Amino acid sequence: MATIKKLIDRIIVFRNERDWKQFHNPKDVALSLSLEASEVIDHFQWKSKEEIEKYIISHKEEIGEELADVLYWVLLMSHDLNIDIIDALDKKLRKNEEKYQIDKAKGKHTKYNKL
Amino acid sequence: MATIKKLIDRIIVFRNERDWKQFHNPKDVALSLSLEASEVIDHFQWKSKEEIEKYIISHKEEIGEELADVLYWVLLMSHDLNIDIIDALDKKLRKNEEKYQIDKAKGKHTKYNKL
């Protein structure tokens, strides 16, 4: 299965062929990340739980495309800022394991500082 | 290097241990995606190009953590909606290769429908 590294390589080739690095300053790249996340939300707004369930089945491809857009920018930004995103996710999960201890957090949607 | 699949597995174990699946409806998960993307932006606001360059060097860990949060939700949502995110990214890149033909798009930050 694809490694993160291969995906990043492909994204960078795509960008280099188009000479787009010049536009990819961190502020605008972060904006893209946010704008694409908004497009994911767009699919679920004004819909009830039942409507969403049906919608997901009939629009899986479209939602997948929006999620791919978000992933694209996460990987590109990690690359440009020289961040090892696998390592970052690993660290964050460890941190959350500490913050949300199983015995306290189980079954609760409470922020760690209120547990 | 880590595959996407292994990361997803780890995220799902983390969630199952805390019995949090019950809260993860698509609308609220999409909101998390968007809220975490906003936290990435937060690092770059009100800063000039030069300030951002310095900031990135001294805050790489914090930015990496925010990007990891976004990745966390992309992977969790893909899993829950039964979307193959690798395949989705692959398709999206192919689509963008079509939309942004190298000879037309090179060196321009113009939307494909205005090229």
Added chain:
Amino acid sequence: MATIKKLIDRIIVFRNERDWKQFHNPKDVALSLSLEASEVIDHFQWKSKEEIEKYIISHKEEIGEELADVLYWVLLMSHDLNIDIIDALDKKLRKNEEKYQIDKAKGKHTKYNKL
């Protein structure tokens, strides 16, 4: 009751006293607008309809504060871009009255281009 103009005047006095105009470029101001809107959302995430109803009653002040932050940036941006926001809202409502004709749109959450 307060007019929009008086509110804008007060915001501009607040800013001028602090000499903050130099930071208020349109991109960063638009970011503030979006970040404050995210803080409004934050109040409603992970909550069921019933939980939200209770939450609103006990957190009216906090939510009002976030909405005020959004309004602050709408008014400041309108001012800086020399946009008459009252006129803009008036025009937009007229446009929406056209797009969402009562007989077609009544009781439906469908986008105008799908009505």
Added chain:
Amino acid sequence: MATIKKLIDRIIVFRNERDWKQFHNPKDVALSLSLEASEVIDHFQWKSKEEIEKYIISHKEEIGEELADVLYWVLLMSHDLNIDIIDALDKKLRKNEEKYQIDKAKGKHTKYNKL
């Protein structure tokens, strides 16, 4: 000049004629607020300071329309949650006057907790 109250009244008439109150739960309304704020940002992305200056002059109407959309949702939400938005903005400005004392905050884009 228009008072906030008159604008709210008009928005509510527009909504009632279309029988849309049934869809306007706080979570989805907050989403609208955020999605419309994203559309404001969209106008400024990938553009340099100089490009933005030109763009604003030639696209004032479009930007005004997006700001009007944000204002629409701020006013509608205030109304539905029974929040006096004028009073909320007044309180917030007073609070910010305290947090950002002129002698400390003048000419600085530093968060109050770091001043």
